[in-house]
Amino acid sequence: MPIYDLSYQRYDGPRRLGFLWWTIARTTAQATLKKPANSRYLFFIFVTFLGFAFLVYFWRTATEYATALFEIDPDTGSLEIRLGHYKFPLSLVFFRYLSILFWPVILYVITSVSAALSADVLGGGLTVILARPLRRRHYVFGKVLGLAGPPTLSATLVIFGAFVLLWGYYFNFFQMLHHLPVLLCSSLYLFLAGGMCGLSAVAFHPRTSTFRKSAGWLFFYWFGTWIFSTASSNQALRTIVSMGSPIHLLDGIYLWLTGVSNPQGVDSRFLRDVITGDVPFYLLPSALLVHFLLLAWRTRNLFVGVR
Amino acid sequence: MTMRNRSQFENQDGAIVCHGVSKWYGQVIALNNISLEISAGIVGLLGPNGAGKTTLLELLTGRLRPSRGRVRVFGMDPWTQPQVFRRVGYCPDSDGVYEKMSALEFVSLLGRLSGLSAEESHKSAVARLDLVGLSRFTHQKVGTFSKGMKQRVKLAAALVHDPDLLVLDEPLNGLDPIARIKMIRVLRELAESGMVILLSSHILAEVEALTSHIILIHHGNILAEGKIEEIRALxxxxxxxxxxxxxxxxxxxxxxxxxxxxxxxxxxxxxxxxxxxxxxxxxxxxxxxxxxxxxxxxxxxxxxxxxxxxxxxxxxxx
Structure with a gap:
């Protein structure tokens, strides 16, 4: 008798197989959150928010005695931050803040990758997991989400908190709507950065090598390329090297999307080139896509001999 | 009882069908043009080291893609259609357990990954751990288990989603004699309930205790397939x-x-x-x-x- 005639005796309902990545993500997040170092990174993200809140509160209450730090431009209705002779738009302030928030996110991911993947890749758990109705891309997506999700979500909540704080002190409802794109672009920045961090951590996780080697590659990918690209004085060379730096690409995309037109207050020469239009914008998302594809391709190494 | 969509299985003849399957690694041929069909009961996969047993199991569990030929499990290609693993339980020979999880957490997790809801998965995990004789250790970390206990946890995990096909790689390794007898009884009962079981083992007595239906592999070829007495007669x-x-x-x-x-x-x-x-x-x-x-x-x-x-x-x- 064909087996399928027997098998239905025990079948008791349809199964949802489309969301198995969520189970992977949740299990990974639980495993990474158990690490004490990671709660410190999340705490640091919260501390930056307290600092931001203190600044906003201090300069609001000190306006009677000192020069206001935050000002609404009467012509454009934009919030600007005055430092000495310079005035910075809100998008640049958030850009600076995002640069600070990004550090705990990447450090969280780097220190968690071992907890998230070693049991699977080196302990043999992947063999059992992939003998389930789970696609490889769902596994990778779940891992990236579980690894980078908690710090990215925390950082995004903090950015939202900072925006709400400014709204409470400085904006009316319509001014809030006017500045909303900055908040959305900041969130997009964090999601892209978190996603790339998680993907790179999974992609660089070695099957047979050490955690240190893996962390070293990750540091080089994120910070080594960034340092090399900022060190170059030749514009063409700088542009080429910067295309290999995910930090520069993400920063450039953020600045372009938020419409920053004045390079004043931007330290990186490459980003100034982007703002002034010397480097065509379309190169940035294209290069980031190439990064994404290469990293996604590299994740295949995880499955060698497994599926 | 809800009936599964039968149409996708209508054209199949067996739970496992391999047709002209070859697998080679560079110049080394691991499997050479093998064809087989497994439809019901317990089937033992036997062969000396390097015969191609593991390669065959890896092909069946979608871990390898055949270099040539066609592998079908319940009419589906395990390499490209992982949804077939909803009906397949796999117990590998290697460790493959999360040592920091409790037995219940581990088995439940694999139930969730097989598409069960949280509640179903938990209930099923408790029942399966009981079936393999680990009901007293459900909340104990798997890392503290002996090899035999880990083996039983893996078996419980392979059974948690109530599969129709069970693929076992050296399933009785590390079990003490009492656990071994109990496990053999459990596997027989599962086979009687309609589950197809394919197991590989290098311990011939174990296979003999479980089944008389064997597949003998040597140098990547199937030397013989069928009941032991029938093969002997040939x-x-x-x-x-x-x-x-x-x-x-x-x-x-x-x-x-x-x-x-x-x-x-x-x-x-x-x-x-x-x-x-x-x-x-x-x-x-x-x-x-x-x-x-x-x-x-x-x-x-x-x-x-x-x-x-x-x-x-x-x-x-x-």
């Missing part, structure tokens, strides 16, 4: 060997050498028996029967020595 170039226990070996030997079907007779005087080789087992049995009835020889036992799995295995891989 090995025409190897005479059957029987031990005949008697009170007068010399007299019986004298009578047996006159029987045309008998090829040779050896004395085993220590055991007061004869070792008889024949190409025609039925003719020998009939001759012995006649010698007992007509000539009054005293025969206390007549037992084949080489239709065991080990003997068949030795003959085939020689």
């Amino acid at each position: 090995i025409a170039n190897q005479p059957y060997t029987y031990r005949i226990q008697t009170d007068d070996p010399r007299s019986l030997a004298r009578a047996l050498v006159m029987v045309p079907a008998v090829e040779s007779v050896e004395f085993d005087l220590e055991n007061s028996s004869l070792i008889v080789r024949t190409a025609e087992a039925a003719a020998l049995c009939k001759a012995v029967q006649e010698l007992v009835c007509k000539e009054g020889h005293m025969v206390t036992s007549l037992a084949p020595l080489d239709d065991s799995l080990e003997a068949v295995f030795q003959y085939l891989v020689k």
Whole structure:
């Protein structure tokens, strides 16, 4: 008798197989959150928010005695931050803040990758997991989400908190709507950065090598390329090297999307080139896509001999 | 009871169908043009080291893609259609457990990954851990378990989603004798309930205790497939060997050498028996029967020595 005639005796309902990545993500997040170092990174993200809140509160209450730090431009209705002779738009302030928030996110991911993947890749758990109705891309997506999700979500909540704080002190409802794109672009920045961090951590996780080697590659990918690209004085060379730096690409995309037109207050020469239009914008998302594809391709190494 | 969509399985003949499957790694051929079909019951996969057993299991569990040929599990390609693993339970030989999780958490997680809801998964995990005799250790970390206990956890995990096909790689490794007997009983009950079980083992006695249906692989080829006795009967170039226990070996030997079907007779005087080789087992049995009835020889036992799995295995891989 064909087996399928027997098998239905025990079948008791349809199964949802489309969301198995969520189970992977949740299990990974639980495993990474158990690490004490990671709660410190999340705490640091919260501390930056307290600092931001203190600044906003201090300069609001000190306006009677000192020069206001935050000002609404009467012509454009934009919030600007005055430092000495310079005035910075809100998008640049958030850009600076995002640069600070990004550090705990990447450090969280780097220190968690071992907890998230070693049991699977080196302990043999992947063999059992992939003998389930789970696609490889769902596994990778779940891992990236579980690894980078908690710090990215925390950082995004903090950015939202900072925006709400400014709204409470400085904006009316319509001014809030006017500045909303900055908040959305900041969130997009964090999601892209978190996603790339998680993907790179999974992609660089070695099957047979050490955690240190893996962390070293990750540091080089994120910070080594960034340092090399900022060190170059030749514009063409700088542009080429910067295309290999995910930090520069993400920063450039953020600045372009938020419409920053004045390079004043931007330290990186490459980003100034982007703002002034010397480097065509379309190169940035294209290069980031190439990064994404290469990293996604590299994740295949995880499955060698497994599926 | 909700019925699964049957249409996708209508054209299949068995739970596992391999057609002309080959797998090679560079110049090394791991499997060479094998075809097989497994439809029901327990099937033992046997072969010496490097025969291709693991490669075959890896092909069936979607861990490898065949270099040539077609592998189908319940009519689906396990490499491209992982949804078939909703119906397949796999228990690997390697560790493959999360040591920091409790047994219940681990088995539940794999239930969730098989598409069960949280509640179903939890209930099923508790039941399966009970089935494999680990109900007292459900909240204990898997890392603290012995090898045999880990093996049972893996079996519980393979069963948590109530699969139709169970693929087991050395399932009884590390189990103590009592757990081994219990596990064999569990596997038999599962097979009787309609589950197809494919197990690989290098311990022939274990396979023999579980099933008489075997697949023998050697150098990437299937040497034989079917019931042990049937396979033995097909090995025409190897005479059957029987031990005949008697009170007068010399007299019986004298009578047996006159029987045309008998090829040779050896004395085993220590055991007061004869070792008889024949190409025609039925003719020998009939001759012995006649010698007992007509000539009054005293025969206390007549037992084949080489239709065991080990003997068949030795003959085939020689």
